[in-house]
Amino acid sequence: MAHPHLPSTEAAVTAVREVARAYNLEMTVTDDIGTDRTSRRTSAGAFAVVDADGSLPHEAFIELGGAPAVTVQVFPEDDARITVDGVAIDDVPRDSVPAFLRSVYGGLAYVKGRLFTRGYWLVVPLPGDETYKELVPRAILSPWLSRNLRSR
Numbered sequence: 246m247a248h249p250h251l252p253s254t255e256a257a258v259t260a261v262r263e264v265a266r267a268y269n270l271e272m273t274v275t276d277d278i279g280t281d282r283t284s285r286r287t288s289a290g291a292f293a294v295v296d297a298d299g300s301l302p303h304e305a306f307i308e309l310g311g312a313p314a315v316t317v318q319v320f321p322e323d324d325a326r327i328t329v330d331g332v333a334i335d336d337v338p339r340d341s342v343p344a345f346l347r348s349v350y351g352g353l354a355y356v357k358g359r360l361f362t363r364g365y366w367l368v369v370p371l372p373g374d375e376t377y378k379e380l381v382p383r384a385i386l387s388p389w390l391s392r393n394l395r396s397r
Contacts, residue, residue, distance in 0.1 A: 247373070248340040254303040257319045260343040261307055268350040271310030276303065313389035315349060317342060329354070330387040332367045334379045344371045356381065356394045365390070 251257045258274055265272040302321035309315040313330040320326075325337045327345055337345055348354050354369040357378075365381040367390070381390065 248338075248344055248371075251339050251342070254305050254319045254321060254339075257325070257339050257342055258305050258307065261309075261317060261346065264343050264346045264350070265309055267347075268311070270350070273308045275306040277305070309346075311350075313349065313387065315346065317346070329367060329369075330389050331385075332379050332381050332390075334367070334369070334377050337377065341371060341375065344375075345369055345377065354393065356386065356390050358394055365394070 305319045307317040316328045318326045323339045357366045369377040
């Protein structure tokens with residue numbers, strides 16, 4: 246199942262705002278606009294504000310209130326980093342961000358644990374056989390991660 250296309254960072258912020266409204270979450274957004282302000286534009290010339298093609302890159306950092314603690318960093322390159330209670334998932338396509346958040350706040354996301362070779366993984370299933378899995382660093386579980394633990 247394809248996710249609705251989000252053609253810009255602003256479109257992604259608007260989509261996240263709709264998810265926040267649906268789950269009654271507070272939301273704050275910090276925008277960084279221009280090559281001199283975005284985090285991945287180290288190749289831009291000194292004091293450059295636009296890309297070589299004349300476009301103005303836009304990056305947004307979104308914090309969502311509630312449990313779990315979630316932040317979303319939307320990059321101009323059509324991807325995002327989503328952090329759920331300290332577990333960072335990189336390279337999430339911008340179009341998948343709203344579905345990812347609905348999975349987390351809708352109760353579909355869970356933590357998979359193993360006793361042998363002890364470790365925990367945050368698993369976020371999305372519609373259409375798309376699943377994100379990320380190792381929980383240092384195997385320290387927050388209260389939200391602990392509540393969503395499924396041992397194997």
